[in-house]
Amino acid sequence: MNVQKVELHEVGPREGFQFEGIGQPExxxxxxxxxxxxxLATTGLRKIQVTSFVSPKQVPQxxxxxxxxxxxxxxxxxxxxxxxxxxxxxxxxxxxxxxxxEGHVSLSASEAFSKRNQNRxxxxxxxMQRRQLHLYRANNIPIEGGRLMAAFxxxxxxxxxxxxxxDLVVIMHDLIAEGGGQFRELQLAxxxxxxxxxxxxxxxxxxxxxxxxxxxxxxxxxxxxxxxxNFYAGLESGVTKFDxxxxxxxxxxxxxxxxxNICTEDVVFMCERMGVETGVHFxxxxxxxxxxxxxxxxxxxxxMSHAWGSAAT
Amino acid sequence: MNVQKVELHEVGPREGFQFEGIGQPExxxxxxxxxxxxxLATTGLRKIQVTSFVSPKQVPQxxxxxxxxxxxxxxxxxxxxxxxxxxxxxxxxxxxxxxxxEGHVSLSASEAFSKRNQNRxxxxxxxMQRRQLHLYRANNIPIEGGRLMAAFxxxxxxxxxxxxxxDLVVIMHDLIAEGGGQFRELQLAxxxxxxxxxxxxxxxxxxxxxxxxxxxxxxxxxxxxxxxxNFYAGLESGVTKFDxxxxxxxxxxxxxxxxxNICTEDVVFMCERMGVETGVHFxxxxxxxxxxxxxxxxxxxxxMSHAWGSAAT
Numbered sequence: 181m182n183v184q185k186v187e188l189h190e191v192g193p194r195e196g197f198q199f200e201g202i203g204q205p206e207x208x209x210x211x212x213x214x215x216x217x218x219x220l221a222t223t224g225l226r227k228i229q230v231t232s233f234v235s236p237k238q239v240p241q242x243x244x245x246x247x248x249x250x251x252x253x254x255x256x257x258x259x260x261x262x263x264x265x266x267x268x269x270x271x272x273x274x275x276x277x278x279x280x281x282e283g284h285v286s287l288s289a290s291e292a293f294s295k296r297n298q299n300r301x302x303x304x305x306x307x308m309q310r311r312q313l314h315l316y317r318a319n320n321i322p323i324e325g326g327r328l329m330a331a332f333x334x335x336x337x338x339x340x341x342x343x344x345x346x347d348l349v350v351i352m353h354d355l356i357a358e359g360g361g362q363f364r365e366l367q368l369a370x371x372x373x374x375x376x377x378x379x380x381x382x383x384x385x386x387x388x389x390x391x392x393x394x395x396x397x398x399x400x401x402x403x404x405x406x407x408x409x410n411f412y413a414g415l416e417s418g419v420t421k422f423d424x425x426x427x428x429x430x431x432x433x434x435x436x437x438x439x440x441n442i443c444t445e446d447v448v449f450m451c452e453r454m455g456v457e458t459g460v461h462f463x464x465x466x467x468x469x470x471x472x473x474x475x476x477x478x479x480x481x482x483x484m485s486h487a488w489g490s491a492a493t
Numbered sequence: 494m495n496v497q498k499v500e501l502h503e504v505g506p507r508e509g510f511q512f513e514g515i516g517q518p519e520x521x522x523x524x525x526x527x528x529x530x531x532x533l534a535t536t537g538l539r540k541i542q543v544t545s546f547v548s549p550k551q552v553p554q555x556x557x558x559x560x561x562x563x564x565x566x567x568x569x570x571x572x573x574x575x576x577x578x579x580x581x582x583x584x585x586x587x588x589x590x591x592x593x594x595e596g597h598v599s600l601s602a603s604e605a606f607s608k609r610n611q612n613r614x615x616x617x618x619x620x621m622q623r624r625q626l627h628l629y630r631a632n633n634i635p636i637e638g639g640r641l642m643a644a645f646x647x648x649x650x651x652x653x654x655x656x657x658x659x660d661l662v663v664i665m666h667d668l669i670a671e672g673g674g675q676f677r678e679l680q681l682a683x684x685x686x687x688x689x690x691x692x693x694x695x696x697x698x699x700x701x702x703x704x705x706x707x708x709x710x711x712x713x714x715x716x717x718x719x720x721x722x723n724f725y726a727g728l729e730s731g732v733t734k735f736d737x738x739x740x741x742x743x744x745x746x747x748x749x750x751x752x753x754n755i756c757t758e759d760v761v762f763m764c765e766r767m768g769v770e771t772g773v774h775f776x777x778x779x780x781x782x783x784x785x786x787x788x789x790x791x792x793x794x795x796x797m798s799h800a801w802g803s804a805a806t
Contacts, residue, residue: 377763379766379767404763406721484718
C-alpha cells in the first residue's frame with residue numbers, strides 16, 4: 181500500500197437523513213440532526229456535509245436546511261459543506277454563511293438519472309452549470325473541481341461506458357476553463373452503487389493517464405456489497421480522498437434501492453489495520469454511529485459499530 | 494484480473510444455523526434446514542456444507558445432524574460436506590454416508606481460540622489430528638489438505654503474526670507426511686473476521702512463495718466490514734476457492750461477536766460484474782437468500798438480496 185493517509189469527508193448527516201426521510205417528512209427533528217453533526221465534529225473528521233439546499237417540495241426532509249445551519253455551532257478548524265442542485269440552492273447555501281463552498285461543475289454520466297435527480301437533460305445541466313459558475317465568480321469563489329455522478333453505472337441505464345466518463349470530464353474541463361477556473365480535483369461518484377473493484381481501478385487509471393495532475397476522490401455506495409472492496413481498489417490505485425457515512429447511513433436494510441455510502445467506521449477500522457492514517461478517534465466515531473442509529477430508530481449497515489466492544493475489538 | 498473462474502463452497506446451512514441457534518436450542522426445525530439445503534442444490538453451487546457433527550451438549554442446535562443428513566435427498570453431481578472437531582465427530586460424519594470427507598489436518602493459529610472452540614491446547618490438537626489421520630487411512634480416504642483457523646487474528650489473542658502461520662503450516666506439512674498423505678490444498682480461515690486486504694495479500698504471498706504447489710482457499714467473515722475487500726484481495730492474489738454463505742448467514746446485526754461469512758450472492762454479483770465465472774444461477778440464489786431470511790426470522794446481512802428487484806438490478 182503506497183497510500184499512508186486518507187482524507188475522509190463525512191456525508192452521513194446529509195445523505196443519510198435525506199434518505200431516511202423518504203416518504204416520512206419531518207421524521208427526524210432538526211435538533212437531532214444538529215446533535216449528530218456536533219458529535220461528529222469531536223471525532224477528528226475534518227469535513228462534514230450537513231444538509232442539502234434543495235426544493236422543500238421535492239425533498240421535504242431537507243426543508244430545515246436553513247434552520248439546521250443556523251443552529252449549528254461550527255467548530256473552528258473544521259469544514260462544513262452542503263449540497264445544492266441549481267443556482268437557487270447555491271444562493272441559499274451562500275446565504276447560510278457557514279459552509280465551505282467549492283466552485284465546481286457537477287454532471288451526471290447518466291442522462292436518465294440526471295432527468296430524475298436534477299430534472300434536467302445533459303444540455304440543460306450544462307446550462308445550469310454555467311449559471312452556477314457565474315455565481316461562484318460573482319462571489320469570488322475559485323472554480324477548481326468537477327463531480328461526476330453515476331460514473332460507474334445507473335439504476336435506469338445500467339452500465340456506463342468508460343468512454344462516456346472521459347467525454348464528460350472533457351466537457352467539465354471546458355466548462356471550468358470557460359468559467360475562468362482551473363480543474364484541480366475530480367470526484368467520481370458511484371451514486372447508485374454499481375462499481376466493482378475492477379471498474380474503479382480501470383476508471384481511475386483511465387482518468388489519471390489522461391489528466392495526470394487531477395486529484396481524484398471517490399464517492400462510493402455499498403448498495404451491492406462491494407463498497408469496501410471498491411474503497412480498497414481506489415486506495416490501491418492511489419486515491420486518497422473519499423466520502424464516507426457514519427453508520428453507513430443512507431441505506432435501509434429492508435427496502436434499499438440506493439444503499440448507504442461506505443461506512444465511515446468500517447473504512448477507518450480497515451485503514452487502521454493497514455496502517456493508513458485517518459486522523460479519526462475511533463471510539464468517538466462508534467459513539468456517533470450508535471447515536472445515528474438512535475436517531476433513525478433502526479439498525480444501520482455498519483459492521484464495526486456492532487462488532488465493537490465484543491471480544492477483543 | 495487474472496482469475497477467470499472461482500469455486501464457491503456454500504457454508505450457510507452449517508455456519509448460519511449453528512450461529513442462529515446460540516442460546517436458542519431447536520430454534521430452527523430440521524425440516525427447514527433441509528429445505529434450505531435442497532433449495533441451494535438448484536442454484537448451480539457445486540458443494541454445500543450441511544451440518545456439524547459436534548457435541549449436542551455444547552452445540553444443541555446441531556443435535557439433529559444425523560436427522561438432517563438422513564432426510565436430505567442428495568442431488569447427483571453435487572458434493573455435500575460437514576464439520577467435525579474430533580475423531581468421534583469424524584466417525585459420525587462417515588456413518589452418515591452422504592458426505593464428501595476430505596482427509597485433512599485442522600489447526601488453529603490461536604491457541605486461546607483452540608482452547609475455546611476445540612477444548613484443546615495446540616499439543617492436544619496435534620494428537621487429535623493424528624487420531625483423525627488414522628481414521629482417514631482406515632477408511633481409505635486420501636489425506637490431502639490442511640485448514641488453519643484464526644489465521645489472520647483472534648478475538649482472544651488479537652493479531653496473529655505471519656511467522657506463526659508459517660510455523661503451523663510446517664507442522665501441518667509434517668503431520669500429513671507422517672499420515673502418508675500429500676499436502677495439496679490449504680485453507681486459511683479468518684474465523685473471527687480480523688483480516689484486511691493487505692494481510693490477505695501478504696499471507697497468501699508468503700505461503701505461496703514457500704509452497705508454490707499448494708492450492709489455497711479462503712474462509713472469510715465480514716465481522717468488521719472488510720469481507721468483500723478481503724475476497725477481492727484474495728482473487729487479486731490468485732486464490733480461486735472461497736467459502737461463502739447465502740444471505741451472509743452466520744451473523745446477527747444486533748449483537749454480533751462473529752459476523753457472518755462473506756455473502757454468497759454479494760460475491761457472485763461482484764464476480765459477474767468483473768467477468769469472473771461462478772456457475773451460479775443468480776435469481777435462484779436470491780430466492781435461497783430470502784428463504785434463509787424467512788427461516789431465521791430476521792434480516793440477514795446480504796446487500797444483493799435487498800437490492801435485487803429494485804431499479805435496474
